[in-house]
Structure formats: C-alpha cells, structure tokens
Amino acid sequence: MKFTNGYWLNRSDYQLQHPQSYHSHRQTATKLTVYAPYEKISQRGNTLNTGMTTMELSSPLADVIKVRLTHHDIDQPGPHFELTDSSPAIEISETEETVIFQSGEIQGQISKSGKFNLAFYGNDRLLTESKYGAQAEIQERDPRYFQPGINELYQTQGPHYMREQLSLGVDELLYGLGERFTPLIKNGQSVDSWNEDPGTGSEQAYKNIPFYLSNKGYGILVNHPEKVSFELASENVSRAQFSVEGEVLEYLVIYGPSTKEILMKYTALTGKPALPPAWSFGLWLSTSFTTDYSEATVMSFIDEMQRRELPFEVFHFDTFWMKEFEWCNFEWDDQQFPDPQGMLQRIHDKGVKICLWINPYIGQKSPLFNECRQKGYFLKRADGQVWQWDLWQGGMGIIDFTNPAAKEWYQDHLRRLLAMGVDSFKTDFGERIPDNAVYFDQSDPKKAHNYYSYLYNEAVFEVLEANKGKNEAIVFARSASVGSQKFPVHWGGDNLSVYSSMAESLRGGLSFLLSGFGFWSHDIGGFEENATADIYKRWTQFGLLSTHSRYHGNIEYRVPWNYGEEAVAVTRQFSQLKNKLMPYLYREAVATSKTGVPMMRPIFMEFEEDPTTFYLDKQYFLGSALLVAPIFNETGSVTYYLPKGKWTHLLTSEIKELAQGQWLTETYDYFSLPVFVKENSLIVTGKNEQQAVYDYLDEVTISCYQLTEGEHHSDLVNQKGELCGKVKVVRVGETYRLLAEGITGQATVVVYHHDKIERNRLAADTELSLSIQ
Template sequence: MKFTDGNWLLQPGVKANYPAEVFEAQAQNGELELYVPTRHIRHRGDTLEGPVLTVRVSSPMQDVLRVRVSHFEGLHPRTPDFPIFESSDVPEIHLDEDFATVTSGQLTARIHRKNYSLEFVAGGEVITRSPSRGTGYIRSDQHGTFVHEQLTLGVGENVYGLGERFTSFVKNGQNVEVWNRDGGTGSDQAYKNVPFYLTNKGYGVFVRQPEQVSFEVATEKVSRVQFSVAGESLEYYVIYGPTPKEILQKYTTLTGKPALPPAWSFGLWLTTSFTTSYDENTVNSFLDGMQERNLPLSVFHFDCFWMKAFRWCDFEWDSEVFPDPEGMLDRLHGRGLKVCVWINPYIAQRSSLFREAAEKGYLLKRKDGSVWQWDLWQPGMGIVDFTNPAACEWFAGHMKRLSKMGVDSFKTDFGERIPTEDVQWFDGSDPQRMHNFYPYLYNKVVFEALQEETGEAALFARSATAGCQQFPVHWGGDCDSTFESMAESLRGGLSLTLSGFGYWSHDIGGFEGMPPAELYKRWTAFGLMSSHSRLHGSTSYRVPWLFDEESVDVLRHFSYLKNRLMPYLFQQAVHTHQTGIPMMRAMLLEFPEDPACHMLDRQYMLGDSLLVAPVFSKDNLAEYYVPEGTWTDLFTGLPVEGGRWVREQYGFLSMPLLVKPGSLLVTGSTEARAEYDYGEDAVITIYQLRDGETARVTVPTLSGEVDYTLTVTRVGDAYQVQQSGNLRPYELKVAGQSGPVKVLPASEVVVL
C-alpha cells in the first residue's frame, strides 16, 4: 500500500520512521547486526525513545544477501515461512568508522553508518540501493504497523515476475498485491502470487514473507520498487546474477528446483470439460473419434463430475455414471492412455468424508473450535487443514487409493480461497501467512503421495506461491475464448516462468465460452508448442471435429510435430529440472543483451533453440522480432535473417517457428506418442553452424539420464563429430542441404 502523498506529504493518519544512523554494529556467526535509531543521536537524551530498528545482514548462499529489518522482536514467531535451502558458506564482514560491509561471492552489501543507507554492489558498481527514507517503519491510524523497503531502479530498468500476472509483462507502473485469488486471467488478480522479481540490470529480489506483500513498482516513487508487509519485521533477499538465467538458477537453488515431470505428461491431454454431460460412452466416443482421425493422445482427464454433485470431494466415482471405474481405468490404460482426475482440498458437507474429517480434526476450525464452513463453491464445505500431519496422511491415503485403482495424475484445482478471519490452524499458523502458503502444503501432499505410490508424479495445479515450482505442472486458470485472452494467458505464463516455475500450460481454445474455429486452431498451435498441452473447456467440449475438419488437421499436424520434437523437448525439461531455467522462456531470458527483447510478451523461446510466435489475429498476420543471426524456418527450411521485425501471414498449418543459428536439433522417429525411445533412429539436424563453431546436444532416456551426447564442430564445408555415451545409430543432416553430410575422418566415438 502507499504511505506517501506525493513527494513531500504522508497519507492522512500515517506516521513514518526512517533509519537515521547506525548506533551500534557487531558481527557474529556470519551475520552483521546493526542497531539503527530513527533519529540522529546528538546526546544521551536522544537514546530515551524509539523507534529503533534492528537490521541484520547475512548470506544463505553465494551471491545472495539476506536483509531482515525488525522493530519489536518480542512477539510470538509467525509461521509458516517459505522453506529455503541454505549452504554453509560464511560471508565476509568488515566494519570501519564509515561503513559496514557484508560480501557473499560477487555481491556486497555496503551500509553507510553516519547517514544510514544500504547499497548492493557487484562488479564495482551499485546495482541497486535503499537510499535515504528507503527503509521505513510505518504506523497507520487505520491499518496498524508496517515495515517497507524501497530499492532503486536505474534508467531503462524493467521489473519482471511477481508470479503469474496477466497485466502488462513489464511491471513498472503497477501496484501488485501478492495475495492469491480466484480471479480468472483477465484482471490484476492472480492464482499464483510469488514475492520475487528480477530486473534487466542483473539482480533479483525475493521477499520471504508468505503473507500479503504490497509491491509499488515505480509508482509510489517512480525510480524505486517499494515492498511492504503489515507487522513488525520484513525479510528479503537480493540475488546477483548477473544474467537473468543465473538469477533464476540461484533463486531456484534457494527455494527449490522444479521436479522432472514424466515424459508422457508432455503429450496431449484431453478432458471431459467442466459442466458438460459425460459417462464412459461419452469418453469412448471422444477416444474413438481421436483414434479414427489419427490424433495422438497421452492423457485423458475427468473433471469434477467424476464424483457426484454436492459431494466434492469424497474421492468416489459416481456409480450411476461410472459403474465399473476399475474396469474403465484398465480399458483406458489398454488404449495406451494415462488418466487424470480432478480434485480440490475442500470437503462438502454432503460428502461421506465430512463427518470423519470433522470429528478427527482434519478440517480448518474457527476460533471457537467448530469447523470453518461456507457455501461458496460447495455447500457447507470445509477446508482440509494440511498443517495437521494426520490430515495430510489421511488425504494422501485417498490419493494413493485412487492411484492403486489406476489414476496416474491429479488436477489439483483451487487452493486460493483460504479465509483469514476467525480461523484457527492446527499448528497455530498465522492466518494471514497461511492464505498464500496453503497451496504449497496442498500440492506437496498430493505430489509426494503420487511419487511414493508410482515413483513419478505430474500434477495439473492452479494455485501456487514461492517454492511450488517443485511440484509441477501448473496451468493458467480460467481464460476466455478470445484472442485477447490467449495473449493475456501467454503474458501470465511468461511472468510465471520468470518467477522460478519451469513448466506451464493453459486451456487450449479458452475455458469460458465456445471458441470460433479460427481461434481454436491458433490456440491449438500455441498449446502444442507449450511445455504441456491440454484441451479443456467449461460448458463445451474441445474435440476438434466440433469446430471444422481443418481443426482436426491442425491438431494432428502440431501433435505429430510435438511428438517428433520430444527428444529435444524432454532434454530441455531435464535441463529445467537441473538448473531452474524454464522451458518456456521470455525472450529477455535468452537474449538479455538485445534491448529489443526486453519488452516482448507475444513470443518466446521453447528451450534453447526454438523461437515460437503464436498468431493472435483473425487476419492470420503474425508480427514478431527475430534476434541477430541467420535463423531457419522449421517448416520450410528457409533462412530468416534476424536483427529485425517480421510481419507475415500464416496458414493454420503453420506459425512462426524458427530454429536458432548454431543449434543441433534432435527429432525422433515417432509421431504417434510422446513417450518412446528417443535415441532410436534419431535425426540430428545442424542449423547454421559457422566455420570453427562447436555445438553439443544430448539425447535423454525416459528417466532423464544421458543416452548419448553428440558434439559437432564445423571445419570448412565438413564437420567433425564426436559421440559419447551409448553407441546408438542416428542420422545427421544439415538444414537446407540435400545429400550426405561430409564428416571428417578424425571424428571419434566414445562409448561409456
């Protein structure tokens, strides 16, 4: 929230206190502790009143500095906290008369002692700082106390991230409330709020506060980012990159790397849709229709009404509609399909589980000990209290039971509407902090239950916060069936992947409404060139023959393409799991030195090598930017010169899909499914490799291990090739060149 009224005044009823000087400083156990009065101490009489702030600076890992500002410290500890993964590195701390410094790796916090300010220095330059009146302790007559920090923005500095936000991609000029809400994709509300941002100037900031955090991004002060929380303390981390990729690598080392989803999850998912009428015959009609039209499918999803109305969630199949669920699941598996079912963490009063959960204390309670209930979404529903270990075990038990029955995945819907008034959590957690943190506990329980039961896990999760990237996959939520909503969905996805999330999906065709055929076809191409791909709607089905015959052709064309690309895509997924660098990347992430890429939100890189620019218009016109170099159109094989904007029209069986120069792109031998032996009869194509340049590519196994690695160096008009790992046959090609590739005889094969 804003505390000032312009440059000189404060809001009515607001009193602000700012650090004036460092009165005492001491270093112990790898932490610098500063005692900071909010007025200058001229004589002993000035020490008699406060407020006085305590500022602690430490380091959880190299190139990351933690700052904690607190006023009253005698309060009960507030939980939960975002889990972080700390190293044993100890920072260097130095004190002299004028400065106190803490150095971790390449990053230094420098505190001016006489007139308090805090600078973050890397490479000999100040990358950001908390200037005079940047840190503040606020008393508001209406709203209580707050602690805020303000970090400066330089000329041309852009702010990105803060979760899956559907507003403008660059966050400058926005007031962002980090507070999970079920608001669809068309407003400034978000399902996935993450108090982390990065900038194009080499650093990121993680505010380790699970409660509501208010960000004023170049609004309260247009040259600063302000973030504030209610209460008596504030903790944040500055993460030095300097590149955006390095920032995300370090942030996800701190908060958790994305797990590796199983290979089958990257294939096409088809659902029943939400309120449509369906039974096993309906499901079979969809599957038969897909098979008859040679449309490959990996996963079939049953949405809410696999359970009886008013009984969500009792985790029991509606016997009137599905009289033989075990047999049905066996039959679906016999078709080569995986099965996903919808769940949420709410137990309706009509559910057979409600009484059991209430009696055993598995549901969130009011302060008087009664079950917290309301009628929004499901009549009389209670909320599972995942702070109770017994409730977690109980909930996980139902997941494992369904898994034994044949369910392979869960769509973990909801988790945003978590109350904060008149509630008592089992472990005494602070209600404000639990609101955003709840989806972390919810998705962790389901993800780990699947892993324990099957050895692999893939969710389709909607709500999230910091750290939830460890439990993929996440999808964008309820979008409209319009081109505008298609574009806002992509903005949200790119913001999320710049917030530490590795994999992302969306509802192909839009969730609300019936998409026109032209939108369905364009969204199909976009959806199948995303990390994960799902056909899903609200009141209408999403099988392609309901739109027109060309929609069938488009779905087949791009499904086949994605499956052929799976050796490349799955290796990119492995890289995401290992590094935290997302599969779907904002252009800024891959080309930080190109200022033209800093604002782009209608195109992205899918892994290292593929540029994807969905078509967002009825007139078939695509407008996109190509970075420097000679790229190659994947469909036509023609070169595309970069360093410029391109405006072209595309038919529905095409889209801007370019291969980056210097790439080795691996394609597979199978187009009928996503999960197969990626090393068998692979085709490796060389794209615009310059003389003397070397490229390397790894072909993965289905477990994410290395099958073999190919290293190619161009020497004149020939290529030196080295293979390491398993000795597997492959076909080597050069893009735009017919005939055999000239391979130098000095090439080696190294078998491990």
C-alpha cells in the same frame, strides 16, 4: 500499499519513522547486525524516547544477501518458506566510512557517516540501494482513539507495517511476482501478493510469488508468505517498494548477473522444479467441466482420437466424475461410471494415461463431511466450529493439511484411486482460503492463506512420487506459492475463448516462468464460452508448442472434430510435431530440472544484449533453441521480432539472415506460424510421431542449424530423463565433423549451412565428416 501523499508528504492516517543514520554494529562469523535509530544521535540525550531498526545481514547462499529489518522483536509464527541455507563463506569488513558485508560477488555497504544508506554491489557494480528515507516503520493512526495534546507515538494505534524501497536506475525493468495477467513489465504496477480465484482477465492472480527480478542483474525475494504489497515504480517512480504488516521485514537480494543465473540461484534457495514424466509432454484431452459425460462418452472420445490418428497421451476426467454437491468425496458417480476400475483398465489397454480432478474441499452433502468434522480435519472458526461457506460447494469444509492425521487421511483416498489405475491428479483450487481460520498447528492464518497451496500440492505430489516413482509424479495445479515449482505442472486458470485472453494467458505464463517455475500449461481454446474454429486452430498451435498441452473447456467438449476437419488436421500435425521433438524437449526439461532455468522462457533470456527483447510479451522460447510467435487474430497476420543472427524456420526450412534485429509482418495459414531455430543450435528429433514416449536414441535426426566455426555439443537423454550420450559437431570452414555417442541404429544428419541444406547418414557411435559444396 501506498503510505505517501505525493513525493514530499505522508498520508494523514500513517505515522512513518526512518533510520536516520548508522549508530553501531556487531558481527559474528555468519551475521552483521547494524543499529539505526530514528533520531540523529548527536548527544546522549538523543538516545532517550526513540526507536530504532535493527538490521541483520546474513547469507544463505553465495551471491545472496538476506536483510532482516526489525522494529520490535516479537515472535514470528509460521508458516515460513522452506529456504536452503548452505552457509557460504562471508566477509565482514569496515573502513572509516563504510561497513561491508560480502558473500561471493555481492556486497552490502552501509554508510557509517551522514544519512543512513544501504547499497548493494554485484562484482563492484551498483545494483540497487536503500536510500535515506526508504526504510520505514509505519503506524496506522486510528482516529477513534486519537487524543489531542499527546505525542502521536503513544496513542492507541491501528496496524503496524514495515517498508523498504530499493532504487531503480534509468531503463531498469522489473518482472515476475508470479503468474500475473497484467503487462509483463511490472514497472508502474501496484501488486498485492495474495492468492485469489480471479480468472485470467484481472489484476488478481492464482499464483502469487513475492519475487521480482531486474534487467540490471539482480532479483529480490520478500521472505513473507503473507500478503506483501508491492509498489513498483508506482508510488515512488524511481523506487521499487514492498511492505508487510507487522514489526519485521525480511528480503533477499540475489545477484545474477544474468537472468538465468538469478533464477538458478533463486531455485537453489527455494527448490528446483521436479522433472515431469515424458508422457506428460504429450497432448491431454479432457471431458471438460459442465458437459455431460459417462463411460460411453469417454470411450467414444478416446476411440475417435485414435481412429483419426490424433496423438494424445492423457485423458482427464473433470469434476463430474463424482456426484454433484459432494466434491470432493473421491467416489465415482456409479450411475455414469458403473465399473470405474474396469473402465480405467480399458483406457490403459489403449495406451492412455488417466488424470482425475480433485480439490481440497469437502461438500456438506458428502458422507465424508461428518467424518472430517468429528476427527478435526477441517479448518475451524475461532469458536471451534468448522469454517464453512457455500462458494463452490454447499456448506463445504476445507481440509487442514497442517494436521498430520488429516493429511494422511486425504492421501489415503488418493492412494486408493491410484491403486484403481489413476496416473495423475488435477489439483484444482486452493486459493480462496480464509485469513481468519484456526489451524491445527496454530499457523498464522494470514501467512497460511498463500502457503496453503504449497501444503495442498505437496501432499498430493508426495503420494504420486511414492506410488509412481521419481520422475513419474505430476499434478496439474492451479494455485502456487514460493517453492511450488517442486510440484509441477501448473496451468493458467480460467481464460476466455477470445484472442485477448489467449494473449493474456501467455503474458501470465511468461511472468510465472520468470518467478522460479519451469513448466506451464493453459486451456487450449479457452475455458469459458464457445470457441470458434478459428481460435481453436490458432490456440492449438500455441498450446502444442508450450511445455504442456491440454484441451479443456467449460460448456463444450474440446475435441477437434467439433471444430471441423481442418481443426482435426491441425491437431494432428502439431501433436505429431511435438512428439517428434521429444528428444529435444525432454533434454531441455532435464536441464530445467537441474538448473531452474524455465523450459519456456521470454525472448530476453536468450538475448539480454538486445534491449528490444525486454519488451516482448507475445513470443517466447521453447527451450534454448526454438523461438515461437503465436498468432493472435483471425486474419493469420503476425508481427514479430527476430534478433540479430541466422534463423531457420522449423517447418519450412526458410532461412532469415539478419545483420541486426528486425520486426517482420507475415501471414500464415493454420498449418504454420513463426517458429524459428536459433543459430548454433543442435536439435535431435525422433522418428515416432504418434507417441510422446519412445526410444529417444533410436533412428534420430540430428539437425545442425547455422553453426559457427568451433565445437558444438548437445546431450542425449532417454525417455526416463537419464543422460545416455552426446552429440559433438566441429565446424572448420566448410567442413563438419560429427560424433554421436549413444545413438542406436543410424542417424540422419541435416546441416543447415547458409542457404544450403546437406543430408547424410551416421552410424551409431561413429564419426562423420562432410564438406558443404
């Protein structure tokens, strides 16, 4: 939201006031309060007829400063983000020129003389600052009530806003703000943090997170669930601006200094990602959306996948498992599925998990509608009537999850389906929530708009976790808000079956993963339209090298044989590859759940010393060791960047040794793509190509990729995510000493040493020493 007219002037319909200078402060053991009036106070008379900003500095976590700017101290109704407060030790001090608030390695410094200024330092290095004129209380003029000759501050006015601007340095780049499909670097963008149902091809987004991070070592969380308007080097090109409607603005400055450390601290505040079950990393197959399907169709797909030895773990029933116009009534369409419980058992007997599509709406035709209306389970209008519209299902109502009885009622329906044999739910929608509805708990509807997605997915995830157990719960969610990373996994929404949409899906995913989320998926082949065999095969490579992998479409079945026998072979190869990688992938997933560092991540998170990597948005790391560059055209040509180092192609074992970062252009067939292992990586792979869940410690292969001299370690986890052993490798010259603790049977050891590859066998819990000849 823009308030200025160029650099010097304000827009005519806004009245802005800024803190002019520091006046005084108070302090307690946990908080510093600074008073900053809107007039320069040179004599007592200046204290009359002027307002001020009350600025509070506190700290919920070491290395984090929370700033609260208040114009008028009025009640702030909920909902509010759930943030951890660990009450760290703080230090407040002052000099003749400065008041200093310190938490861990971050300092906030307020100038006591001259123009008002708030600067943030991390380990004595300037991170960013709120310069004179950056903070503002803003009154929108309402010309209907303007009276000439009367001071504008006393006019009847329109909405009120609070604004902050934080300085940007030369070469400073900003990322995050949720899953956004615009360019990965957010500089120059205007972003409203407001959940919509937009598809993947617009500036709107399903998952808005008012959190951005900088390549200069800090992140900013604007602590407001309502709409936050960001102007990132757009309105003022040397500042990052954010504003909210109201009288209070609160934000947190999080010091890293690395991107990984920023996200570790951000997720310590907002919640760590839950660990998804191991089976969820295998391939998911869907009925697709508007296609016709019945039990016969579903079983034919499952049987054909298994007949062709195409590994997959989950079968997903999309919307039409229920009757049209009745979503969501939680009842199977008895004409297409006459024996649902028997069918689910028959699917389980084939070793396949089951996911069902749901949403938080009840169509008026559903028998459940009147029940919810009578019991007060829906969001309401101001006149007490049910808030209804026809966008999606005719006359639908929206479940009010702030009503404990409504939440329990909704969860009871899910419990019944879980008892029938369902394993997971696709929690679709939750974005188009009215901002004028009345909630059971009197939530502010503007604040509840984005936050609704959190309440919805929390309700479903709670049932799954209680029913299935810890680390067995997973949803397949589209909407999100701050903290929703606790309820994985999320997918990218409605994309198109074209390469540009495949690329924008990846951009959106990387932006999302830089916003505190650990796991992410997307519709392989695109959701809308018919997919060509070419894009289906290329997207399959990308999809099966993402954390979670699902075939899903709108108007056509996304089964591989519909796209030719080569598509079948490509699916087989990459699904088998992912299963073999599961010991490595699940180890990385466990690390993500503990640290908050995303499992799938932009290249710069591994190479922050290389400035080129900050601009890469068409390649990524899968875990800490695998660099992936998908192919986004029908020719098979790909231009990608490898940073300095020794890189080993995962599929061909080709070694590239680069003295400096280099752009490469190559052509690949459908059975390969650039997927390289970073030097100094230990990757443990398994023996089972057909399943995602098996014994990750039995008959493993331990691959040592271009290890430098010294010690190297890798944890070993089992299929439940439990730490069960470790691999230690010590390289001295041309000699490698390996110790594996926790493996069963014999391990195959593969050492990639310069351009040589050495293979050997290692018995369980023993040490192996080998010299490269």
